[in-house]
Structures are given as structure tokens and as C-alpha cells.
Amino acid sequence: xxxxxxxxxxxxxxxxxxxxxxxxxxxxxxxxxxxxxxxxxxxxxxxxxxxxxxxxxxxxxxxxxxxxxxxxxxxxxxxxxxxxxxxxxxxxxxxxxxxxxxxxxxxxxxxxxxxxxxxxxxxxxxxxxxxxxxxxxxxxxxxxxxxxxxxxxxxxxxxxxxxxxxxxxxxxxxxxxxxxxxxxxxxxxxxxxxxxxxxxxxxxxxxxxxxxxxxxxxxxxxxxxxxxxxxxxxxxxxxxxxxxxxxxxxxxxxxxxxxxxxxxxxxxxxxxxxxxxxxxxxxxxxxxxxxxxxxxxxx
DNA sequence: TTCCAGGTACCCC
DNA sequence: GGGGTACATGGA
Numbered sequence: 001x002x003x004x005x006x007x008x009x010x011x012x013x014x015x016x017x018x019x020x021x022x023x024x025x026x027x028x029x030x031x032x033x034x035x036x037x038x039x040x041x042x043x044x045x046x047x048x049x050x051x052x053x054x055x056x057x058x059x060x061x062x063x064x065x066x067x068x069x070x071x072x073x074x075x076x077x078x079x080x081x082x083x084x085x086x087x088x089x090x091x092x093x094x095x096x097x098x099x100x101x102x103x104x105x106x107x108x109x110x111x112x113x114x115x116x117x118x119x120x121x122x123x124x125x126x127x128x129x130x131x132x133x134x135x136x137x138x139x140x141x142x143x144x145x146x147x148x149x150x151x152x153x154x155x156x157x158x159x160x161x162x163x164x165x166x167x168x169x170x171x172x173x174x175x176x177x178x179x180x181x182x183x184x185x186x187x188x189x190x191x192x193x194x195x196x197x198x199x200x201x202x203x204x205x206x207x208x209x210x211x212x213x214x215x216x217x218x219x220x221x222x223x224x225x226x227x228x229x230x231x232x233x234x235x236x237x238x239x240x241x242x243x244x245x246x247x248x249x250x251x252x253x254x255x256x257x258x259x260x261x262x263x264x265x266x267x268x269x270x271x272x273x274x275x276x277x278x279x280x281x282x283x284x285x286x287x288x289x290x291x292x293x294x295x296x297x298x299x
Numbered sequence: 300t301t302c303c304a305g306g307t308a309c310c311c312c
Numbered sequence: 313g314g315g316g317t318a319c320a321t322g323g324a
Contacts, residue, residue, distance in 0.1 A: 027305060131306040137322060138305080184320030189307085227307045248305035289305080 006154075010075055012060040017089035019112020020053045026290055028237050029116055030126055030139045031146075031164070041156050043146075044082055045119050046163040048154055051083075060085075065154050084114045092280050096287070099276060102258045103284060106291035113286050115242065120205035121197070122164040123238035128189050128225040130233075144181040149173060171198035189225025196223060209240040216241065228266070236282040245273040245281040254292035 024032035024040045032042030032051075039052035049064040062079055070078075080086055093111060097104040125145075130138045142164075149165035170178070171194040179187040197205065208216045216239055220231035232246035247255070247266040255261045255269040262268065277284035 127305075128307095130304090132304060132319080133306090133321075134304040134323080140322090179320095182321065185307095185318090186320080225307065229306060233305070246305075249303090250305065 007063045007065060008072075008075065010062045010064070010072065010079065012062070012076070012080070012085070013058065015053065015058055015060045015085060017093065017112060018053055018060065018083075018085075018114065019055075019110075020051060022110050022112040022290065023083075023114050023116065026113060026286060027135050028233075028286070029118060030135070030142050033159075035157070041159060041161075043153065043161055043163060046151075046153060047078075048156060048161040049079070050156060063156075082117055084117055087114075089114065092283055096277060096280055096284050099284075103277070103287065106287040109294060110287050110290035113283075113290060115283060115286065116237065117240065118238040119164070120208060120234060120238040121167055121202050124193070124197075124205065124220070124223075124226070124230075124234050125164075125170070125190060127230040127233045127237075128193065129183060129186055131186065131225070131227075131230060141181050141183055145178075145183075148177075148181060167194060167198050167202050170194035186225060192224045193226070208235075211239075213241050213244060232270075236285070242282045243274060243279050245270050245277070245285045248289075250289055250292050251285060253296075254288045257292075258288075 020038070020040050021034070024034070024042070029042070032040040034040055035050070037052070039050050041050045042048065047064055049062050052061050053059070054061070060083075064075065064079075093107050097107050126138070126142055129141050133141075143162075146162040146164055147160075149169045150162040152160060153163050154161050170190060173191065173194075175187045175191045178190055181187075183190060204211075204219055208219070211219075213235060216235050217231050220226050220234055221228070226234075229246055229248055232244050235241040236244045236246060245251075247269050252263065252266060252269060255273070256263045259269075259272065261272060273284065274281045
């Protein structure tokens with residue numbers, strides 16, 4: 001993207017197994033949008049960035065604002081962490097490809113996927129919104145919510161960028177105010193969950209990557225509007241639980257059609273996958289999700 | 300018009 | 313504890 005003197009530029013070398021479109025359109029995050037040049041712009045922990053990948057030179061270029069003050073070394077660490085660059089996907093893909101031919105094909109189709117390390121609070125609210133909805137509408141609701149309840153943090157091109165609302169902002173909002181974002185029946189889930197989490201300021205959420213999966217799951221399931229699917233997505237996408245296998249309608253379709261597991265038996269699907277693809281079943285789930293969606297689009 | 304979308308809560312047996 | 317059903321909204 002064109003240089004902007006207020007922005008900081010980082011260039012990361014030797015980045016492989018990386019595809020911006022696959023990563024940001026995978027449905028794991030909802031706030032990155034594609035620019036005309038194929039780069040992606042979004043907001044992470046109150047910091048906005050434009051990210052582009054050059055697959056001939058294996059370089060990643062990140063233009064970001066200065067909200068997270070600090071040295072280039074700190075910014076580097078911040079983005080490497082978020083983009084999961086310190087995980088060896090080549091090795092993971094090799095391991096998973098050896099499991100069966102379905103997974104091998106899925107990885108060939110979507111080998112540039114990575115699990116982002118997102119902020120738990122944002123991920124939780126996003127996936128409560130996601131239930132019984134579709135990705136374009138989820139994006140719209142979240143963007144609307146950020147404009148109404150977040151803070152304006154800058155501008156990139158002709159795009160105004162807003163932070164994701166703080167816990168207290170949503171905890172203080174009424175259901176009617178939240179419903180302005182067209183959340184439908186999910187508005188009261190968000191309101192109640194926000195109030196519940198605001199009690200400890202989100203301390204548990206932010207330390208859940210250190211907690212066991214059992215403890216994290218138990219906590220998440222205690223929140224209104226959070227069932228197994230939402231809990232598992234939050235664990236995988238924001239709590240470093242790479243072995244968790246969320247089952248949604250798409251993954252269920254894949255597990256039924258490609259692995260022959262009964263259509264409605266989500267528990268059996270999860271159990272099979274978490275054994276068969278261990279310890280990377282969560283990452284396997286992302287390949288499958290992308291693979292089945294893509295195959296149905298091109299039919 | 301009807302169906303479906305990264306499901307969950309609630310009621311009933 | 314398993315099995316149905318309502319729930320808001322918008323796009324196909």
C-alpha cells in the first residue's frame with residue numbers, strides 16, 4: 001500500500017505456508033477486509049494494520065499505526081504472535097497429510113491457512129453473534145458494533161477504523177442499544193455475557209491460554225449464548241487450544257460426507273477427529289472447513 | 300415464498 | 313439425558 005508517514009512499516013522475511021486470503025476469509029476472524037491490491041486491512045487489539053504477502057519473495061509487509069507504542073522489536077513480536085508465525089506449519093501439514101487422503105486433499109486446497117491468535121473477548125462476542133447466521137452478515141453486525149461502541153482509531157485510505165468495543169462498553173449498553181446492530185435475539189446474550197465478564201474485567205479470558213481445556217470450556221459454557229460450538233471456536237481461535245475441533249454445519253457436512261460419521265452425531269465427529277488428528281485437530285478442522293465450503297461453491 | 304446460515308435455550312418426555 | 317422447536321435477520 002502507498003506509504004503513509006504516520007504509519008510504521010515492518011517487513012518479515014522467510015514467511016512460508018501463508019496465504020492472506022485463506023487466513024482472513026476463513027471465518028476465524030471477521031474484521032479484515034480485502035483491498036483493491038489484494039492486501040488486507042483490519043484491527044487487532046486496538047491496533048490497525050494493512051497486511052500483504054509476496055509469495056515470490058516469501059515476505060510479509062505490515063503497515064500499522066502506533067497505538068501499541070514501542071520498538072520495532074515489540075511490534076514484530078506482536079504481529080508474529082497474532083499471525084502464528086512461530087509455528088511450523090510445514091511439519092503440521094506433513095503430519096496431517098499422512099493421516100488420510102481426504103486431509104491430504106484439503107491441505108493441498110488450503111495450505112496457506114494459519115490459526116490467528118486473537119483476543120478472547122472479541123472472539124467470544126464475535127462467535128456468539130455468529131450462531132445461526134452467515135459470514136457476510138456476521139461481519140456487518142460486528143463492524144456496526146465497533147462503530148457504535150468502539151473508538152475511532154484512525155483512517156486507512158478512505159476507510160475509518162474502529163477498535164472492538166471494550167468489555168465495559170458493552171456491559172453498560174442496554175439490549176435495545178445493542179440491537180441497533182441488528183443482532184436479533186443475540187443482543188441479550190451479548191448484554192448478559194458482557195455484564196458477567198465485566199465483573200472480573202476479563203481476567204479469566206485473558207489467562208485462559210494457560211488454563212486446561214476442560215477449565216476453559218467449563219467457564220465458556222457457563223455464559224449465556226455460549227454452547228459447545230461457540231466455546232470450541234473461542235478456545236481454538238483465541239486460547240491456543242490447537243487440539244480442539246469445533247463442529248458447525250459445514251464441518252458436520254464434511255465429517256459425514258468424507259468420513260462417514262452419522263450426520264447429527266457431532267460428539268462422535270469431535271471425538272473421532274480429536275483422536276485421529278491429534279495433536280493438531282483444530283488446525284485440521286480449518287483445512288476441512290475451507291475444503292468443504294470451497295467444494296460446494298464450485299459445484 | 301421458502302430455505303438456510305460457523306447454534307443455543309428451553310421445554311417435554 | 314435425548315429430542316423437538318422458537319428465535320431475528322438478510323441473502324439466495
